[in-house]
Amino acid sequence: MRTDRELTFEDVLRYAGAHEAQATFEAQETLLTVGRTERPEPTGSTDPDAPSACGCGGACGREDAGAGGEVGSSALDKRVDRRNALRMLFGAAAIGSQVASACTPLSGATEAEREAKLLEWEEYFKGHFKLMTAEEKAATIRRLERLTELRKGVSVGISSTDAQPGVVFGYAFNISKCQGYRNCVDACVSENNQDRNSRMQYIRIFEMEDGVVDLDHADATFQHEVPAEGHFYLGTQCFQCANPPCVPVCPVQATWQEPDGIVVVDYDWCIGCRYCLAACPYWARRFNWGPPEVPAEELNPRQHYLGNRLRKKGVVEKCTFCIQRSRAGRLPACAEACPTGARVFGNLLDPDSEIRWVLENKNVFRLKQDLNTEPRFWYFTD
Amino acid sequence: MHLKAFLLNALDSATSGGRRYHVWMGTLTLVMLVGAYAYWVQLRDGLQVTGMTDHVSWGLYISNFTFLVGLAAAAVMLVLPAYILEDVDFSRAVLVAEGVAVSALSMCLAFVVVDIGNPLASWHLAPLLGLLNFPRSLLAWDVVVLNVYLALNLAIPLYILYNHYAGRTVEKSSYLPFMYLSVFWAVSIHMVTAFLLAGLPARPFWNSALLGPRFLASAFTAGPAFMILLLGLIRSETAYEIRDDTIQKLALITVVAAQINLIMLGSELFYKFYFPTEHSINAEYLFFGIDGHNALVPWVWTAIGMNLLATAILTAHPLRRNLKWLMPACLVLFIAIWIEKGLGLVIPGFVPSPLGEIVEYVPTWVELSVTAGIFAMGLFILTVLVRVALPIEMGHARSPYIVHEQPSARERARQRRDRRSRPAEQP
Incomplete structure (x- = not known):
């Protein structure tokens, strides 16, 4: 049913004369039936760093009306599914608006900006990650990598590695060892490319008085030398619950639990309703209230589609146990960064793993067990 | 041909009025424009321009949404006796009530739209195109029930008004099943919205039967x-x-x-x-x-x-x-x-x-302005609906294409007296 999806829209762009560089798609003979119009040379600067002079954000093209007209007619001849039809309809409309803006003599968008806009346009119509074919996944990853290169000048690699069979991740946190240094918090932020403007952090370290675990009287915003006398520290993050309340509430299935237990978000499918933020009993989810900003020199280029790839304004994100690392056999950044050894991470299905040793030999507890969320995150003491 | 006249008449009713009417509509338009500007700012900069945070992730928008769902549902209090229990007292008020429901629902949907962070992705909710998480997500339920309720409350009064306008008698049996449905639906929109909050064990304040x-x-x-x-x-x-x-x-x-x-x-x-x-x-x-x-x-x-x-x-x-x-x-x-x-x-x-x-x-000012703008939009819609409906219901507005004679003044008086059903013209 989804056959020809990429092909058809690429054609739309190609007819518009806007996307020649990437026209490596099959069935190109259909193009021969459509006369193509010469595209005038760009009038503006070709320096990739030059700002768009026309103020259109680089969206404006210089195609003439003939090209736009042919898009509509040729597109109608093809076998398309519903989403594809929508995509072409809007595609034609967008090209029409580009045609309209072509009258502006100073449309000085650079090639890079134009390419980025068109890639974003294609990204807009892609489907849900879980419903994509392998080719579609490869195509969107190519686009996202190219977009990061165009926007940030950084070459990144985005993986879509699946969960490995026989692996369910679990985490244990030693409240006797944690000293509140918060190295984990910093490591998490830089590993996961979190928004620096809002200082988004997945991990919270609560300082509590010795004696009792009481989050209501804990302080997560302490700014003093640690460890403080008479206090202990307890860290929270997403617990990757086995029965996650945040998942069923999503109205568009943009968040789900992977077979290895990690609860992930498809950032491009999320509509930003924040129902999952309300549903999480552990306050583990975060929202991009503004456009997220990560300086290019701090960008972590080793990314995962469901993990630390760049997010956008108005979508939800969360801790994924560093899916880009854990699925590659590495520790999450927080566990690796901890100088006290308070953090234990591993495969719950591996009887020889350290996490299994902790669960079998320590007195462990979980937060809010009465809610039946079954967190895969335990606390223990020495 | 009745339809064209009906629409023209509606446009005429909605745009003509005294000075106070125009001042009222002009003020509402002004407030809507301020709201639209604030929403544009919010679209440009993201929801960071609101007072909401990761801690308080829903604010004024969803607050008004829950309140207005109630207002929309309450139209049923008039519909129920007027159409089903044949309580004649309410029949004159019921069209107004349905207008209130339509206007409240428009505001509800607007408040949801302005609250979502990535509105361009809202097509992901659309049936067939997107991936609506029905029946698991209560928010998906809400999307469904609110839209159906809006359709019901638009269709029934329009059907009645249009037929009155065209001088036809409206058979009660033609819309009664839909009335029953809308009564049931009114309760459901409100229960679903309550369940949306009550179903969250993470929030003990709402997690109550x-x-x-x-x-x-x-x-x-x-x-x-x-x-x-x-x-x-x-x-x-x-x-x-x-x-x-x-x-x-x-x-x-x-x-x-x-x-x-x-x-x-x-x-x-x-x-x-x-x-x-x-x-x-x-x-x-x-x-x-x-x-x-x-x-x-x-x-x-x-x-x-x-x-x-x-x-x-x-x-x-x-x-x-x-x-x-x-x-x-x-x-x-x-x-x-x-x-x-x-x-x-x-x-x-x-x-x-x-x-x-x-x-x-x-x-913040953005939230307050957008909220005021949406309320102005709701009042605007309500005013227009009432403006269009009343002349038809009073018998002043009738299609020029009606071939039968209008009922005599005596006939109309008789209808007003016994009002066993909605006022309908005799052929």
Whole structure:
């Protein structure tokens, strides 16, 4: 049913004369039936760093009306599914608006900006990650990598590695060892490319008085030398619950639990309703209230589609146990960064793993067990 | 050909009026424009321009949404007796009530749209194109039930009005099944919206079996109270006849619902405060404040005071029967429910956070402007609907293409007298 999806829209762009560089798609003979119009040379600067002079954000093209007209007619001849039809309809409309803006003599968008806009346009119509074919996944990853290169000048690699069979991740946190240094918090932020403007952090370290675990009287915003006398520290993050309340509430299935237990978000499918933020009993989810900003020199280029790839304004994100690392056999950044050894991470299905040793030999507890969320995150003491 | 005339007539009714009418519509348009500008700012910069945070992730928009779902649902209080129980008193008011439902639903949908962070992705909700998480997500349920309710409340009155306009008799059997459906649906939109909140064990403030019934009780307080105010206005501004006993019957519904609502509020307070537990902390924040964090305390006590006062006035028969008391009491009650169910219900669910952190919420100018703009839009829609419907219902507006004679003045008078069914022209 989804056959020809990429092909058809690429054609739309190609007819518009806007996307020649990437026209490596099959069935190109259909193009021969459509006369193509010469595209005038760009009038503006070709320096990739030059700002768009026309103020259109680089969206404006210089195609003439003939090209736009042919898009509509040729597109109608093809076998398309519903989403594809929508995509072409809007595609034609967008090209029409580009045609309209072509009258502006100073449309000085650079090639890079134009390419980025068109890639974003294609990204807009892609489907849900879980419903994509392998080719579609490869195509969107190519686009996202190219977009990061165009926007940030950084070459990144985005993986879509699946969960490995026989692996369910679990985490244990030693409240006797944690000293509140918060190295984990910093490591998490830089590993996961979190928004620096809002200082988004997945991990919270609560300082509590010795004696009792009481989050209501804990302080997560302490700014003093640690460890403080008479206090202990307890860290929270997403617990990757086995029965996650945040998942069923999503109205568009943009968040789900992977077979290895990690609860992930498809950032491009999320509509930003924040129902999952309300549903999480552990306050583990975060929202991009503004456009997220990560300086290019701090960008972590080793990314995962469901993990630390760049997010956008108005979508939800969360801790994924560093899916880009854990699925590659590495520790999450927080566990690796901890100088006290308070953090234990591993495969719950591996009887020889350290996490299994902790669960079998320590007195462990979980937060809010009465809610039946079954967190895969335990606390223990020495 | 009736249709073209109908639409032209509607346009004419909506755009012509006296100076006060134009000032009113002009003011609403101005407020809508300010709201549109604020929404543009929000689209450009993201929801960071609002007062919402990761701690208080829903604010003024969703508060108004929950309140207005109630207002929309309350139209059923008029529909039920007017169409099904054949209570003739209400038949003249019911079209107005359906107009209120349509306008409230438009505002509900607008508040949801302005609240979502990535509105360009909202096609992911669309059937067939997207991936609606039905029936698991209560928000998906809400999307479905609200849109169907909107369709019902648009289709039924339009069908009736159009046929009246074209001079045809409307057979009751042709729309009665849909009326039954819409009565059922009105209850469902409100219960689904309550379940949306009540289904979250993470938020003990909402996670209560009483939330759904409380929603209904408060809706059936605020809804008819608003209808009384609106019908009073229509009666004083137009020649459309609304009889006293219609208003009195509405007042009775209002006061009974207000009393039930107060009982439920008392029950909630007892449950939270007789033996306070960890789960009472949000209520503690709402009613008393925690460690100097008390942004909502004045609001909620104002609301409770107004609620008690208005309910007391309406409970006293002589006062309720006196329009000089009834109208202000309804206004006070309406505002009280708006505070109680809007600000007083959604926001304390988030403060303190599930991990005990207290971050307060104060709406920004963007949220206030967008909210005002959406309310102006709702009033604009309501005004237009009422403007179009009344001349047709009064028999002033009729299709020029009707071939049969208009009923005589005597005939019309007879219909007004017995009004066994909706006023319909005899061939």
